[in-house]
């Protein structure tokens with residue numbers, strides 16, 4: 015199955031690596047806008063030379079407890095970076111946003127994928143995404159970043175997440191989003207306990223039967239810290255294990271901080287697959 019991302023056809027039967035490029039103030043030195051755009055382009059270039067196909071540009075931190083960001087602030091952070099990377103770097107630019115105006119602007123500036131952790135639930139998001147013509151990743155989140163980890167509960171986490179994603183896909187398709195432009199994501203760490211995350215990881219193939227390519231992100235997340243007892247900076251081995259499991263289970267896009275290392279891990283899976 016192939017999807018066109020702003021003109022670049024990618025085989026969703028293989029696992030592609032997406033590099034994380036946070037453009038929130040705490041991600042760069044405080045040397046002002048020029049430095050942060052320039053640094054973002056350099057980082058994107060490095061991730062692409064390390065083998066990333068996608069670069070995920072996000073202006074709003076969605077980690078547990080994160081504070082909301084204004085629409086203008088998000089536009090100011092994201093747009094200059096998308097424009098510069100589209101001009102200077104050969105990558106599919108994923109824009110990590112739930113904000114309709116950011117989707118539109120990023121698409122105009124050269125983005126190739128909309129990555130919405132809120133699955134286009136915001137007012138105007140479905141129509142904005144459809145107007146861009148871009149593929150969209152619909153991710154499951156229970157609650158909101160500032161409250162989602164308080165006490166996540168599910169009747170049956172696999173079924174509940176699958177049902178939510180299928181409901182969102184149906185709404186989006188009824189509104190005019192073509193099915194071949196949809197990717198799905200269980201949203202590891204977004205309103206889930208460790209047990210919920212592990213059940214979702216173990217059952218990843220069951221989500222694939224929904225018929226859409228899967229995007230997953232576990233890189234350096236708390237779930238890996240809970241399992242290993244490691245701090246964020248010491249979670250590369252666990253992140254590689256998680257990425258390898260996801261690749262083995264058929265994830266099409268794997269969203270990570272450590273591109274170079276993950277590309278090699280995924281290459282081992284792909285080499286084994288090539289043997290049939």
Ligand SMILES: Cn1cnc2c(O)nc(N)nc21
Nearest residue numbers: 110129153199201202230231
């Ligand atoms: C922005 N972001 C952070 N974690 C993510 C995940 O697991 N999936 C997607 N699609 N986006 C994420």
